[in-house]
Amino acid sequence: MAISILVVDDSATMLMSLKTGLTMHGLQVETANSGQAALDLLKSGLKPALILTDVNMPIMGGLELIGKIRALPGFRFLPILTLTTESESAKREEGKRQGATGWLVKPIAGAELVKVIKQIVPGA
Amino acid sequence: MASSTLGTGAGVPLIPAPMNEQDESDPAADDRDRRLRRIRNRLAREGAVRLVLMAILWLCLTYGLSAELIPYRLSFAGLIFLFIYLPGLGFSLADYREASRAISEMWAFGQYRYKDISRLLATRAIVQADIQDSRPYIDVMHEQIGDSLAESEAEVLKVIGEIGVLNSKANRQRENIAQSIRSGQELTDSTHLRVESNKQTIAAIEMQMEAQTDEFRNNFGRIQSLSGDVRALTPLIKVITSIAQQTSLLALNAEIEAARAGSAGKGFSVVAFEVRKLAVSSTKAAADIGDKITATCKRVESEMAAAHASLEQHEASSAMKHLVAELGKMQEEFSRSSDLLLEVITEVDANYAESVHRLTEALGHIQFQDVMRQRMEHVQSALREMRDHLQYLMETRLNTDKDENLDATFKSLLANHLTKYRMASQHLTHQAVAGGTGAGDHSRPSIELF
Numbered sequence: 177m178a179i180s181i182l183v184v185d186d187s188a189t190m191l192m193s194l195k196t197g198l199t200m201h202g203l204q205v206e207t208a209n210s211g212q213a214a215l216d217l218l219k220s221g222l223k224p225a226l227i228l229t230d231v232n233m234p235i236m237g238g239l240e241l242i243g244k245i246r247a248l249p250g251f252r253f254l255p256i257l258t259l260t261t262e263s264e265s266a267k268r269e270e271g272k273r274q275g276a277t278g279w280l281v282k283p284i285a286g287a288e289l290v291k292v293i294k295q296i297v298p299g300a
Numbered sequence: 301m302a303s304s305t306l307g308t309g310a311g312v313p314l315i316p317a318p319m320n321e322q323d324e325s326d327p328a329a330d331d332r333d334r335r336l337r338r339i340r341n342r343l344a345r346e347g348a349v350r351l352v353l354m355a356i357l358w359l360c361l362t363y364g365l366s367a368e369l370i371p372y373r374l375s376f377a378g379l380i381f382l383f384i385y386l387p388g389l390g391f392s393l394a395d396y397r398e399a400s401r402a403i404s405e406m407w408a409f410g411q412y413r414y415k416d417i418s419r420l421l422a423t424r425a426i427v428q429a430d431i432q433d434s435r436p437y438i439d440v441m442h443e444q445i446g447d448s449l450a451e452s453e454a455e456v457l458k459v460i461g462e463i464g465v466l467n468s469k470a471n472r473q474r475e476n477i478a479q480s481i482r483s484g485q486e487l488t489d490s491t492h493l494r495v496e497s498n499k500q501t502i503a504a505i506e507m508q509m510e511a512q513t514d515e516f517r518n519n520f521g522r523i524q525s526l527s528g529d530v531r532a533l534t535p536l537i538k539v540i541t542s543i544a545q546q547t548s549l550l551a552l553n554a555e556i557e558a559a560r561a562g563s564a565g566k567g568f569s570v571v572a573f574e575v576r577k578l579a580v581s582s583t584k585a586a587a588d589i590g591d592k593i594t595a596t597c598k599r600v601e602s603e604m605a606a607a608h609a610s611l612e613q614h615e616a617s618s619a620m621k622h623l624v625a626e627l628g629k630m631q632e633e634f635s636r637s638s639d640l641l642l643e644v645i646t647e648v649d650a651n652y653a654e655s656v657h658r659l660t661e662a663l664g665h666i667q668f669q670d671v672m673r674q675r676m677e678h679v680q681s682a683l684r685e686m687r688d689h690l691q692y693l694m695e696t697r698l699n700t701d702k703d704e705n706l707d708a709t710f711k712s713l714l715a716n717h718l719t720k721y722r723m724a725s726q727h728l729t730h731q732a733v734a735g736g737t738g739a740g741d742h743s744r745p746s747i748e749l750f
Contacts, residue, residue, distance in 0.1 A: 187670045189456050196464040197663035200656045232674070232722065261674050262722045265741035268748065278749035283667035286660030292747060 178204040179297055182222065184214040184229040184241065185259070190282075194228065194259075197286050203293070211236030215244055218251065225297045228280075231260035231267070239274045246275040255296045259284065332407040336400055343396045347389060354385055431694040438687040442680050449673050456669045463659050474652045481645045485638055492634040499627040506624060516611055520604060527600040530593055537590035544582035551576030675726065678717075685713055 181203050183194045188209070195205040206222060208214035211233055218224075227245065231238035238258055245251050255277040262268075263281045271279055277296065280289070354377070361373045551572045558569030689708060698704040714734055721727050724742035731737075 185670075187453075187673065189453050189460070189666065189673075190670050192457055192460045192464075193663040193666045196460050196467070197660045199464075200467050200660060260722075261671055263724050263742045263744070263746070264722075265744055268744060272750045276750060278747070279744075280748075281746035282671055283664060284746065286662075286664035287657060288747060289664065290660065292749070296749070 180204045180224045182206045182224040182227045184208045186233040201290050211241035227256045228259050231258050231262050239271055242274040242276055343392055428694050431690045434690050438683050442683045445676050445680050449676055474648055477648050478645055481641045484641050488634050488638045495627050495631050502624050527597050531597045533593055537586045540586040541583050544579045548576045548579035
């Protein structure tokens with residue numbers, strides 16, 4: 177069974193490029209264009225093996241989303257990576273405090289992203 | 301006084317420019333002259349009032365005092381005129397001259413500043429109108445950027461869609477090729493096995509045929525040997541013939557001798573005759589046997605030669621061997637085809653893996669569109685900020701007496717951007733152009749696992 181990944185980004189370009197790229201590597205990709213949409217998917221029973229989220233999104237940012245996901249039952253240890261243009265150290269520390277598993281700065285090479293995912297999710 | 305040098309406000313000299321003829325004919329200069337005339341008239345009226353007051357004072361003194369006091373009265377009036385009125389008149393005239401000069405200088409200065417201020421006000425009006433027009437200008441630029449981003453995003457989405465379709469088709473094609481190759485391999489393997497089986501059968505048949513051929517050859521040998529043996533009987537026939545001829549000759553001699561013996565030899569003569577007859581029969585029989593042996597041998601030799609030729613031809617053509625060899629070649633071809641198919645699927649897999657790798661990299665590069673979008677959105681935000689600030693500048697009236705300052709300046713707005721940047725590249729560009737500090741720490745790696 178294919179490994180499922182939830183990608184959260186307000187950019188349609190990012191969502192589509194990540195979905196297309198990761199699907200090529202045999203991963204099953206679900207997408208959400210906002211933090212709230214991602215939360216709704218998780219509450220409706222989606223159990224991804226990993227979440228890849230943007231940080232700067234309208235209404236609910238990525239860091240707030242991570243905090244809310246960690247508060248949900250069953251998602252405390254789910255790997256959550258951020259994929260953002262934010263590269264400042266202070267933001268990373270904030271992400272770490274919220275419960276992010278890793279911090280990836282856009283743009284990231286496709287092969288590197290797949291490598292990181294395989295490193296975090298066994299069998300991906 | 302007005303003629304002294306004063307400090308400058310905005311680089312404009314406060315020393316009044318000298319008035320010239322053009323100023324004299326100026327309506328503003330006429331206004332100045334009118335004001336000066338008014339001052340002169342006022343001074344004249346003041347002088348007249350003073351004289352009237354003096355005259356009233358003198359009349360009062362004339363009619364209010366007794367006649368003997370008139371000399372004193374005249375002296376007193378003269379003293380007042382001499383020490384009070386005349387100096388006052390002199391001071392007034394001096395004041396008039398000073399005032400006239402000051403007014404002229406102030407007027408010249410005011411005239412100069414008036415023109416300057418008029419120019420400034422006109423410029424301000426023009427600039428305000430232009431700033432007003434900058435609003436749609438900036439809005440248009442803002443929308444142009446927004447539209448460009450939207451179009452760029454739409455086109456990039458199409459590219460991603462095409463990449464997705466391309467990959468799906470390539471994957472389907474690869475699966476089809478793999479399926480075809482698997483089918484081909486199965487067919488090849490199956491045919492290979494069949495050929496192998498046929499080859500073994502044919503090899504067995506060939507072995508059997510070779511055994512039969514060997515047996516034929518052995519039989520040929522044996523027949524040839526028998527033929528030789530039979531041919532070897534030919535001299536014996538000659539011996540028998542010779543013996544029969546000698547026996548006949550002997551029987552003839554015996555008959556002759558029996559005839560000589562007369563009746564005593566009559567019986568012997570019969571025997572000799574019979575013996576000679578037998579000898580003749582034997583000779584004939586031997587000759588027949590010899591002929592038959594020769595004929596048989598010739599026929600055997602002829603048959604053997606034909607059989608031998610046929611066997612040799614059979615061995616030379618060796619259809620079975622050829623068939624086996626062909627089947628062997630066919631097997632090799634199948635093996636090569638199988639290997640080729642394996643190579644093809646391996647190559648197709650490798651090419652597909654490479655295309656997936658390249659497409660993945662291409663999709664990674666497409667993330668630049670999002671990076672560019674965020675940078676352009678920041679520029680859009682800055683354009684809006686500039687537009688609002690220009691409107692603010694246009695509408696602002698500062699009270700410099702109260703040391704009022706602008707709430708915000710372009711400098712402060714620009715410095716504020718340093719706190720809004722997300723990317724190291726934005727900070728670098730800003731600092732390269734405008735300097736500034738507070739970019740934060742962007743030195744950590746782009747991939748960091750906590």
